[in-house]
Amino acid sequence: MSPSGAEFIRQIKSQIAQVDPGDVNEQLHSGNGNGSLAIIDVRESEEVERGLIPGAKHVPRGHLESRIEGAVPDRSQHVVLYCASGNRSALAAKTLEELGYENVESMTGGYTLWKDRGYKVDVPKVMTPEQRERYSRHMLVPEIGSEGQQKMLDAKVLLLGAGGLGSPTALYLAAAGIGTIGIVDDDVVDLSNLQRQVIHTTDRIGVPKVDSAAETMNALNPDVNVVKYETRIDASNIMEIIEGYDVIVDGVDNFPTRYLLNDATVRLQIPVVSASILGFDGQLSVFKPYDGPCYRCLYPVPPPAELAPSCGANGVLGVLPGTMGLLQATEVVKLIVGAGEPLIGRLLLYEALGATFTELKVRRDPECAICSRPPDEIAEDEMGVFPDYEAFCAAAG
Amino acid sequence: MATVRIPPVLRPSVGGVKEVDADGENVGDVLRSLADQHPATQSQMFAEGGELNRYVNVYLNDEDVRVLDGLDTPVGDGDVLVILPAMAGG
Numbered sequence: 001m002s003p004s005g006a007e008f009i010r011q012i013k014s015q016i017a018q019v020d021p022g023d024v025n026e027q028l029h030s031g032n033g034n035g036s037l038a039i040i041d042v043r044e045s046e047e048v049e050r051g052l053i054p055g056a057k058h059v060p061r062g063h064l065e066s067r068i069e070g071a072v073p074d075r076s077q078h079v080v081l082y083c084a085s086g087n088r089s090a091l092a093a094k095t096l097e098e099l100g101y102e103n104v105e106s107m108t109g110g111y112t113l114w115k116d117r118g119y120k121v122d123v124p125k126v127m128t129p130e131q132r133e134r135y136s137r138h139m140l141v142p143e144i145g146s147e148g149q150q151k152m153l154d155a156k157v158l159l160l161g162a163g164g165l166g167s168p169t170a171l172y173l174a175a176a177g178i179g180t181i182g183i184v185d186d187d188v189v190d191l192s193n194l195q196r197q198v199i200h201t202t203d204r205i206g207v208p209k210v211d212s213a214a215e216t217m218n219a220l221n222p223d224v225n226v227v228k229y230e231t232r233i234d235a236s237n238i239m240e241i242i243e244g245y246d247v248i249v250d251g252v253d254n255f256p257t258r259y260l261l262n263d264a265t266v267r268l269q270i271p272v273v274s275a276s277i278l279g280f281d282g283q284l285s286v287f288k289p290y291d292g293p294c295y296r297c298l299y300p301v302p303p304p305a306e307l308a309p310s311c312g313a314n315g316v317l318g319v320l321p322g323t324m325g326l327l328q329a330t331e332v333v334k335l336i337v338g339a340g341e342p343l344i345g346r347l348l349l350y351e352a353l354g355a356t357f358t359e360l361k362v363r364r365d366p367e368c369a370i371c372s373r374p375p376d377e378i379a380e381d382e383m384g385v386f387p388d389y390e391a392f393c394a395a396a397g
Numbered sequence: 398m399a400t401v402r403i404p405p406v407l408r409p410s411v412g413g414v415k416e417v418d419a420d421g422e423n424v425g426d427v428l429r430s431l432a433d434q435h436p437a438t439q440s441q442m443f444a445e446g447g448e449l450n451r452y453v454n455v456y457l458n459d460e461d462v463r464v465l466d467g468l469d470t471p472v473g474d475g476d477v478l479v480i481l482p483a484m485a486g487g
Contacts, residue, residue, distance in 0.1 A: 165487045253487040276484040279405045283484055299483040303452040307406045307441060307482055314486055321487075349481075354415065358402075360459050360479065 009087050016093040019105040021114045024080055028055065038072045038079045042092045043111070047084060051121040053114060061088050064095055075100050082107040082114070125150055131223065135177055148337035149177060153223070155336045158182040158245040160233060160261065162209040164321030165251030165275050165328065167199035172329040173249075174217035174224045178336070181217065182227040184241060185209040196318035233257055235384050238264045247332050250274040251325065255302040260384030262287065262295035266371045267378045273331045275324040280317050280352040282324040285343055285362060286331050289371060292344035297365040320352055399427050399472045402479045410437035424457060425468030427478055442480070454481040 003011065027037055041052050042061040052058065057071045061083070072079055079101055081089040086108045093106040107114070115121055127135070127146065131153075138144045138152075157178050159166045162185040173181055187209050189200045197209075204212040210228035217226050229241055233252075238260060242248060250261055250272050258274070265272050271288040274295065287294050302308060327348070334340045349358040366372055370382075401417045411417055417434065421427035428449075432439040444450050448468070455462045456479040462470050472478070 161487050163487055251487040253485060255483065255485045258485055276486050278484045278486040281405050281484070299452070299454070301451045302485075303406075303482045307452070308485060316486060347481075349479075351415070358459075358479065360456050360481070361461065363461060363464050 009090060012094050013086075013090045013106070016090055016097065017105045018086070018090070018108045019080060021107055021109060021117060021119065024053075024082075024107055025114075025117075025119045028053075036078055038077050040068070040071060040079060040081050040092075041111075042081055042083050042089055047111075049124060049126050051111070051115070051123045053082065053111070054120055054122045056082075061092050064092050065099065068096065068099065068101075072101070076102050078103045078105075080105050080107055083110045085110040085112055125153070127153075131177070134221070134223070138176070143339040144337055148339065151336050151338075152177050152333065153179040155247070156180040156182070156245045157332055157336075158184065158242060158248045159251065160184050160248065160257070161251040161253065162197075162199065162213040163187070163193065163251060163253065164196045164277065164316065165325040166249070167197040167213070168322045168325035169249050169251065169329045169332070170199055170213050170217055171220065172326060173332060174221045174226075176329075176333060177221065177223055178332075179223070180225045180227060182229060182241070182245060183210050183213050184229040184231065184233050185213075186230055186232040196316065196321050198322065233261070235260060235380075238383075239268070239380070242270060243268060245270060247335050248272045249328055249332060251321075251328070255308060256384065258295060259302070263370050263378060263383035263385075265289060266294050267375045267383065269375055271335055273328045273335070275328050277316055277320050277324050279315060280320060282320055282350040282352075284324055284327050284331075284348045284350070285346065286335070288335075288342070288344050289375070293362045293364040294368060294371040296370050297368045298347065298362050300365070300369070317352055320350075323350060323352070398474060399476045399478055401427065401431050402477060404480055404482055405484075406482055407438055407441060407480065410441065411435045421472055423466075423468065423472055424455060424462050424470045424478065427472050428455070428468070428480075452482060455479070456481060 039053055039056040041048055041056040041058045044060055048058050059067045059071050081092045083089040086106060089106040093104045096104045135149045138149050139146050155178050157173055159170055162183050189204045189207050189209055189212050191205055193200060194202060199216045200212045208230050210230045214226040214228055217224055233241060242264060248265060248270055252258060266289040269289045271286060273286050275282060275284045331343055334342050345362050347360045347362050370378060398418050398420055401419050403411050403415055403417060417431055419427045419430040421430050428442055442450060442453055457465060457470055458477055
């Protein structure tokens with residue numbers, strides 16, 4: 001006589017190895033979960049969306065035979081399977097043994113018991129159908145995919161300046177679905193800005209740039225939480241503003257703030273995507289504290305005022321901040337998604353008239369006044385120390 | 398003969414051009430030759446003691462001369478020197 005379903009599962013369970021959730025939890029915390037232990041969630045997608053064991057890979061039981069090799073290519077690897085209560089995972093364990101997996105266990109009590117015992121769970125963020133459509137062209141890129149898109153939705157990026165460089169960066173980062181974008185700018189939109197600051201519009205002349213930028217960004221993508229800081233960043237407010245951001249985009253128009261930003265971001269270990277422009281020339285680099293050089297390694301001291309045309313109005317090709325700002329936006333996305341080779345330890349020069357790119361090496365300076373020391377040794381009163389700043393812009397006239 | 402790339406802020410001192418050819422066996426010679434041709438660049442590149450100003454970065458091809466032999470770094474025919482000051486425009 002054929003066994004009942006329940007009897008069949010009992011028989012299978014007697015033929016396979018089972019493991020208590022407590023043992024799995026212990027192995028995860030002892031570090032064995034990193035590589036040597038593969039935890040496979042065999043439940044259906046709707047169940048997994050409500051929560052899963054951290055680090056588990058999802059291979060639904062219905063696709064087990066076809067997809068397990070992708071998740072666990074090495075048949076000698078230790079595999080723990082779980083479902084909701086331990087029945088489907090027992091059947092799946094039997095299947096894996098038949099496929100030649102040598103060290104397979106089914107977790108008793110499944111996810112339900114794991115959760116009841118109060119062990120850690122991850123609740124994956126689920127994109128709405130509207131988001132899936134909006135970001136579909138990212139999902140199709142293997143280097144980004146839904147995982148990369150989710151990282152962008154979870155990311156916090158701060159833009160210093162909603163001007164020439166900040167405008168294109170803000171537009172494209174908003175379009176890309178960076179979840180939180182902070183903008184620091186104390187200026188209002190001026191007619192002379194509109195030759196290059198494409199996030200603003202003619203009817204917003206006189207409006208604070210942070211308000212104008214937020215309006216354009218949210219019209220493009222209402223998903224983005226735009227955080228407005230209508231202020232000028234200085235030593236008194238920088239730590240408070242930048243703390244908690246994942247990446248900072250430096251598009252400020254003066255040296256003192258660039259040095260101050262460098263010192264504060266080294267202290268907080270936040271990467272900075274930095275660009276500057278003048279005339280037809282642009283510079284771009286990524287300063288990732290302690291992974292590569294910082295701004296002071298590249299430029300230990302600022303040039304004298306007569307060689308630093310940054311205090312007054314300077315001419316610039318309107319398209320140039322677009323070019324450089326979008327290279328910055330690209331580096332931001334790469335840092336967040338973890339794709340490619342970010343421009344760390346390299347300085348990219350763009351010369352628009354000749355249409356040439358030049359790449360220079362930037363080394364960490366072992367004697368750097370800031371990043372040669374551990375971050376907690378950088379005191380607040382050392383940050384942004386800038387020689388003769390009072391005289392600096394006065395001398396430039 | 399080496400090629401020296403002139404940054405925007407120094408171009409007024411060299412007649413507005415982006416590149417200047419200059420002779421010299423090492424980085425110091427090439428830059429001094431540039432300063433001889435265009436005296437206005439002298440004080441912008443060199444401090445009073447003859448050393449490079451701290452705020453001027455000079456690259457031989459793609460490497461900072463400070464991690465090479467500084468002004469004594471040999472320069473070959475066809476090498477490119479890049480003079481690079483910080484810019485702050487945004």
